[in-house]
Amino acid sequence: MRVETGAPLEPQLSVVAPLYNEADNVEPLVQWILEALGTYPGTFEVILVDDGSRDDTWSRIAGAAAAHPAIHGLRLGRNVGQTAAMMAGFDHARGRVVVSLDGDLQNDPRDIPMLVAKLDEGYDLVCGWRQQRQDKLILRKVPSWVANRLIRRLTGVQITDNGCSLKAYRRDLLDRISLYAEQHRFIPALSASVGARITELPVRHHARRFGESKYGISRTVKVLVDLFTLKMITTFRSRPLVGFALAAMPMVAAALAFTGLWVYAATHFTPLKSEAIVFPGAALLWLGAAFYLAMLGLVAEVALSSERESAREFPTAWEVR
Ligand code: UDP
Numbered sequence: 115m116r117v118e119t120g121a122p123l124e125p126q127l128s129v130v131a132p133l134y135n136e137a138d139n140v141e142p143l144v145q146w147i148l149e150a151l152g153t154y155p156g157t158f159e160v161i162l163v164d165d166g167s168r169d170d171t172w173s174r175i176a177g178a179a180a181a182h183p184a185i186h187g188l189r190l191g192r193n194v195g196q197t198a199a200m201m202a203g204f205d206h207a208r209g210r211v212v213v214s215l216d217g218d219l220q221n222d223p224r225d226i227p228m229l230v231a232k233l234d235e236g237y238d239l240v241c242g243w244r245q246q247r248q249d250k251l252i253l254r255k256v257p258s259w260v261a262n263r264l265i266r267r268l269t270g271v272q273i274t275d276n277g278c279s280l281k282a283y284r285r286d287l288l289d290r291i292s293l294y295a296e297q298h299r300f301i302p303a304l305s306a307s308v309g310a311r312i313t314e315l316p317v318r319h320h321a322r323r324f325g326e327s328k329y330g331i332s333r334t335v336k337v338l339v340d341l342f343t344l345k346m347i348t349t350f351r352s353r354p355l356v357g358f359a360l361a362a363m364p365m366v367a368a369a370l371a372f373t374g375l376w377v378y379a380a381t382h383f384t385p386l387k388s389e390a391i392v393f394p395g396a397a398l399l400w401l402g403a404a405f406y407l408a409m410l411g412l413v414a415e416v417a418l419s420s421e422r423e424s425a426r427e428f429p430t431a432w433e434v435r
């Protein structure tokens with residue numbers, strides 16, 4: 115449900131924050147954002163997404179929305195997770211520029227004007243970089259350091275802090291990427307894959323004051339699984355046959371090895387031993403498996419090509435002068 119408060123139509127900037135059981139953070143957050151944007155020259159709206167909280171979060175959001183015309187509340191039917199909550203907020207955001215941040219006061223709204231100004235220099239995405247992160251070392255900073263290195267290696271996108279929620283986006287970019295699961299950490303990588311111009315800026319970061327973190331160490335595993343899937347999807351989607359052919363290579367090698375053994379046995383072993391059928395059998399088995407994979411790859415290519423035809427999935431121009 116969206117609380118309509120009569121804000122001016124089409125604000126220039128939309129600020130989106132997901133909140134899950136953050137009741138005590140709502141009012142300070144609203145105050146802080148309004149203060150930080152007090153000197154912002156354009157029009158803006160703030161969209162607070164209640165991600166199915168079980169505490170007072172929604173009533174506080176509704177109260178803030180009633181008190182300030184620029185504040186809007188969005189209540190999700192159940193807890194769908196941070197990424198989906200952010201997506202819901204993006205869907206309702208009307209600004210030409212959108213900024214996302216955490217709803218727990220860990221990101222600093224005073225950094226918003228700086229990110230937006232950087233965007234205006236000609237970027238599609240400006241990522242916050244928590245240089246002095248105020249989180250636990252073992253549970254947060256170490257896993258995050260490893261994950262960020264892996265993300266940089268696997269995606270080739272040189273953003274230092276992928277996990278920072280404080281980011282500024284051009285509306286057109288958000289329309290081009292879709293996120294699911296825990297993928298908000300891969301926004302830079304997904305944006306790069308659609309040709310976005312990306313940069314990063316150091317931002318402030320604060321320790322949590324109210325409420326508690328929604329994640330444990332199990333998040334690390336989820337992030338790694340998501341990263342692997344993302345890599346698979348992006349490489350597989352363009353040329354599935356290549357992936358299947360690569361997987362078939364070791365099988366062909368095994369088939370060749372068994373053929374070699376078979377020839378060796380036939381020429382060197384005593385007649386009784388050389389008639390053993392295990393080597394040709396094994397060779398045929400591996401060859402069959404390799405053939406099967408290659409066929410699967412071809413089927414995937416055919417399926418994708420007809421899908422591409424119907425979706426007309428061609429790269430579109432970003433700038434036309
Ligand atoms: N969050 C959410 N839905 C969830 C989990 C988290 O909307 O299922 C919100 C949470 O309220 C906070 C932000 O996402 O505003 C970041 O979560 P958290 O502070 O727990 O993550 P951390 O800072 O510990 O990485």
Ligand code: MG
Pocket residue numbers: 216218220322327
């Ligand atoms: Mg937090």
